Amino acid sequence: MTVRPLRADAERTVRTILEAAERVLARNPSASMEEIAAAAGVARTTVHRRFATREALVTTMRTWASTQLARAVDEARFETAPPLVALYQATANALEVKVSWGFAMNSAPAASESDEIMAGVVASCDRLFARLQRAGVLRADVDLIWVRRVYYALLHEVAQSGDADETDTDTLATQVVDTLLRGVGSPNAQL
Amino acid sequence: MTVRPLRADAERTVRTILEAAERVLARNPSASMEEIAAAAGVARTTVHRRFATREALVTTMRTWASTQLARAVDEARFETAPPLVALYQATANALEVKVSWGFAMNSAPAASESDEIMAGVVASCDRLFARLQRAGVLRADVDLIWVRRVYYALLHEVAQSGDADETDTDTLATQVVDTLLRGVGSPNAQL
DNA sequence: ACTACTTGCTACATAGCTGTTGCAAGTAGC
DNA sequence: GCTACTTGCAACAGCTATGTAGCAAGTAGT
Numbered sequence: 001m002t003v004r005p006l007r008a009d010a011e012r013t014v015r016t017i018l019e020a021a022e023r024v025l026a027r028n029p030s031a032s033m034e035e036i037a038a039a040a041g042v043a044r045t046t047v048h049r050r051f052a053t054r055e056a057l058v059t060t061m062r063t064w065a066s067t068q069l070a071r072a073v074d075e076a077r078f079e080t081a082p083p084l085v086a087l088y089q090a091t092a093n094a095l096e097v098k099v100s101w102g103f104a105m106n107s108a109p110a111a112s113e114s115d116e117i118m119a120g121v122v123a124s125c126d127r128l129f130a131r132l133q134r135a136g137v138l139r140a141d142v143d144l145i146w147v148r149r150v151y152y153a154l155l156h157e158v159a160q161s162g163d164a165d166e167t168d169t170d171t172l173a174t175q176v177v178d179t180l181l182r183g184v185g186s187p188n189a190q191l
Numbered sequence: 192m193t194v195r196p197l198r199a200d201a202e203r204t205v206r207t208i209l210e211a212a213e214r215v216l217a218r219n220p221s222a223s224m225e226e227i228a229a230a231a232g233v234a235r236t237t238v239h240r241r242f243a244t245r246e247a248l249v250t251t252m253r254t255w256a257s258t259q260l261a262r263a264v265d266e267a268r269f270e271t272a273p274p275l276v277a278l279y280q281a282t283a284n285a286l287e288v289k290v291s292w293g294f295a296m297n298s299a300p301a302a303s304e305s306d307e308i309m310a311g312v313v314a315s316c317d318r319l320f321a322r323l324q325r326a327g328v329l330r331a332d333v334d335l336i337w338v339r340r341v342y343y344a345l346l347h348e349v350a351q352s353g354d355a356d357e358t359d360t361d362t363l364a365t366q367v368v369d370t371l372l373r374g375v376g377s378p379n380a381q382l
Numbered sequence: 383a384c385t386a387c388t389t390g391c392t393a394c395a396t397a398g399c400t401g402t403t404g405c406a407a408g409t410a411g412c
Numbered sequence: 413g414c415t416a417c418t419t420g421c422a423a424c425a426g427c428t429a430t431g432t433a434g435c436a437a438g439t440a441g442t
Contacts, residue, residue, distance in 0.1 A: 030221050043390045139377045147375045153348040157340055181376025184338045186330045234420050
C-alpha cells in the first residue's frame, strides 16, 4: 500500500494526523480539514500532502482502526482459550480500540481493504459465539445473529459514553458480558 | 410556534419536506438541501421558504420527532398500567417512532423545546424502571442508569437494522424486553 | 557536510452549498 | 370569480471547504 517508505518524522506526522482526525471527527463528523490540521498541530497543506483527499484520510483511518481491532481480537486467543475467557478478554481489548477509534469504526464502509479485515473479525466473533452456544453458555434457542447484534450494541454503548475514560476497561468488559448473558432482570421473576 | 396558520397545501408541503429530510439525512447526515428538496419533490427554494436555515429544519424535525415519541409513551399508560405491560407497550410504540424518525432523534440536542419534551420522556422512563425494580422484575442491585442505557441501546439496534420494516413491531418489542431482562445466556450456566 | 525529504506559509483556483429575490403560473378558499 | 397564498424557476451574492503550487527554512540520515 505505502508506495514509498516515509522518513521517520513524516511517519510520526501521519500518526499524529490520524489521531487528531479521530478526536475531531468523533465530536463533529463534518469538521473541516482545517480543524483536523489545527488539532494535529500542523498546517492544512501538510494534511493534504499526506492524504490527497478527505476520503483518503477517512479510508486510512478505517483501515488503521480495523487493523487495531483485528490485533485486539487476535490477542484474546479466540480459538484456543476457553470460550468465556476469550469473550471477556476480547471484550476488554475491543473496548480499548473502540474508545480510541470510535469514529473510524462507525464510518460507513466504502469498499476498501478495511472491509476484509472487519469481515475476518466478525467471522471470528461468530465462531466464538457458536462455541459458547455449544458449551451451553448461550441459550440453545437463541439466534446467534441477534447475539452478535446485542453484543455490538452493548460495546458501542459503553464505548460511547464518557465513563469509558474514567472506569477501567476490565470493569466495563465485565459489565458488558454480564448484561449480555444475564440481562438486567431478576432471575426469580416470572415473565 | 407557528406564527400564522398555513394554508392546507402548504401544510402538506411542510410534512412532505420533513419526511423526505428524515429519509435523506438518515442515509447521509451531510446531504444538501438540494437533495432533500429533490426527495420531497419540491424546489430548493420552497424548502428555504418554509425553513429559513438548515438548522431550523433539523430543529423542527427534532421537535416533531420528540412530540411523536412523547405521545407514543403517553399512550402506553406508563403510570397506571402494570409496569411490565407498560414496558412492552411503550417499547412497541417507541419503536415505530424510532424507525420513522431515527435521524431526528439521534441528532445532537441543540437547546430547543425538543429538549424539554425529551427530558419528560426520559423522566417517565426512569420512573417506570424504578417501579419495575420495586416490583422485583429488575434485580435489586442493578444500576437504573445502566438499565436505561442498555434499553436505549437495544431500541437503537433494533430500530436501525432493516428488519424493523419487515418484522412486526410487537415481535421486535418482545425481543427487546426479553433480552433486556434475561440477556442471551442460558439460565442454568454458571458464570 | 551534503542531500533529499519534510514542513509552514502564502497564494490561488475551483466547486458546492446556502440563503435571497423577483416574477410568472397555478391553486385553495371564500 | 376574486383574492391571497403558494410554488417553480432563474438568477445572484457570499461564503466556506477543497485541493494545488511554489518557495524558503529546517531536519533526518548518510
